[in-house]
Amino acid sequence: MSDPEQVKTATEALDDVRSAWMSRQGVISVEVARRWIDGVPTDEVGIRVTVKKVLPPEDVAGGEVFPKDLKGVPVDLVEGTPPVPES
Numbered sequence: 001m002s003d004p005e006q007v008k009t010a011t012e013a014l015d016d017v018r019s020a021w022m023s024r025q026g027v028i029s030v031e032v033a034r035r036w037i038d039g040v041p042t043d044e045v046g047i048r049v050t051v052k053k054v055l056p057p058e059d060v061a062g063g064e065v066f067p068k069d070l071k072g073v074p075v076d077l078v079e080g081t082p083p084v085p086e087s
Helices: 004-015 018-022
Strands: 027-037 040-051 073-079
Touching (some): 004 073, 018 027
Antiparallel strands (some): 027 040
């Protein structure tokens, strides 16, 4: 179970950058979420950024590299696909 204070801290940190990060090319979503480490869920809370393709830092335009943490909250970058609307 996640610590409510961790969730609050992560939410406040994300609120400061949500719009800017969502406007970056290839970003699908940004959210406060449980962290997964080596395929195993943990009780730790972090910020998950889902992108179409994770690129090596040297292939990312200057200033567009996501930080390892934001105000002490870990940031995880994962690949995903955009949701498909139901018809």
